[in-house]
Amino acid sequence: MDIERIFREESGRILASLIRLLGSFELAEEVMQEAFTAAVEQWPKEGIPANPRAWLVSTAQHKAVDLLRRRERFESKREELQKIAELEQQLAGTQENMLRGLNHDDPHDHDPFGDDRLRLIFTCCHPALALEAQVALTLRTLCGLSTDEIARGFLVPLPTMAQRLVRAKQKIRDARIPYQVPPEQQLGERLEAVMLVVYLVFNEGYSANSGDTAIRQELCAEAIRLGRLLCQLLPGQNEAQALLALMLLHDSRRSARVDAKGEPVLLEEQNRSLWNQEEIREGLELVESALRAGGAGPYALQAAIAAVHGRAAHAEKTDWRQIVALYEVLLRVQPSPVVELNHAAAVAMADGPAAGLRLIDDLEAKAQLREYYLLPAARGDLLRRLQRWERAADSYRRALSLVTNEVARGFLARRLAEVESRL
């Protein structure tokens, strides 16, 4: 196993444990880096230790004691002295616990670090931090992505992203945002915030408009990894299961979503033999179990819609009636203009373009989506199917005036040319 990969895969767990042991984000990050540096020097000579993670955690703890001692010599603060004493005591105890935990042969893959990561994700996704800071901090600490990678993934200049992370960590320290899993009565609400962050990371990776391909895939993979972690650490949370299902079902279409030229391919036109059947199978299982539990939430309903597509071997076999029905439930649970638009598109597939068009007219009257390019784009699509070329062209032109995403712009321009050629 190469050292790079160990660092990448283990850094989230190691950092989470160190933050708990040291009680400081900054100190934990600093000594984790030092431990990695030590590993790069020692492992090639002495071989990779049997338990690299335990080695890295205890090395980092020793580095922390050294570091605090050095500082103490200059400052001799009472707090620092106390911290050192605590740490030394911990060092003796935790190593023992850790080894016991790791040697423990649990069939359920008992993970003594699991709780630390769960605590960390609730700290990173604390509502007292701005949403964008929550996303960045989660990727940096739990997923081990570099600041540069996160900046590229979200199309933000590197210094801006670096400052966002620094500010978030300062607030955690200064306002004392706790490092704990919230109590039962707050868990639901706080878990919602965590799931939103995970889903944002996934969507950023999945949407065609940002960053380079490699980073985008990395974001999707990390979001799925976080989704799995939530399911594993909080069993019985149906919405967490549903979120994982939703991400898997979308991700299964990744290879079919763009053609050889990098242009997006519509769902109906995708080559379904390229869909990842392994992900579909897992996604379907998860969504079915989440739905069986009853009281389906927004993620379960969206996953159920994705599952209907996942089950259809050909686009023509899609059960659009069921999709319409699911959107209607979703509209009750989580009403939004975007869901209304998707509902209208599904109605158009089930009952014909004219029926969909009527719903879109209603939506346009409400004006909430006036600046949203997908509304005229959807209208143009339905008018095109009704062969009302002139009006379809008008809608595509309107969509083109609103769209900011280059890939979508290319797609709309092609559709417009196609419609104009019929005039």
Added chain:
Amino acid sequence: MQYLLLIYGNEAQWDTKNEAERNTILQEYMQFTKSIVQSGHYRGGNELNVTSTATTVRVRDKKQVVTDGPFAETKEQLGGYYLIEAKDLDDVLGVAARIPTARWGSIEVRPIIPHDMPS
């Protein structure tokens, strides 16, 4: 760790309330204060008189400039505060959410930076 909870509400709204409504709210505040004294969170707190009684002082070029009213005109005004001792942010947020004004106004939660008293 200590936090200052700044209680913001709309003074104009308060003026529209009748005697009975005001009494109910005052009762709620009494009960709330009692509960945080008992839980050990309370370190201090006061209601402030309305902003029309406020005076702002600045010293510019060694000259004292006194003006009527608060520093800034806002939709919600500072109406009182609590000084709270809490374990961490979640702990103090739990306290802040129980302040009656949180239901119609807002509570700003600010960590206190400890400084030693000059001897």
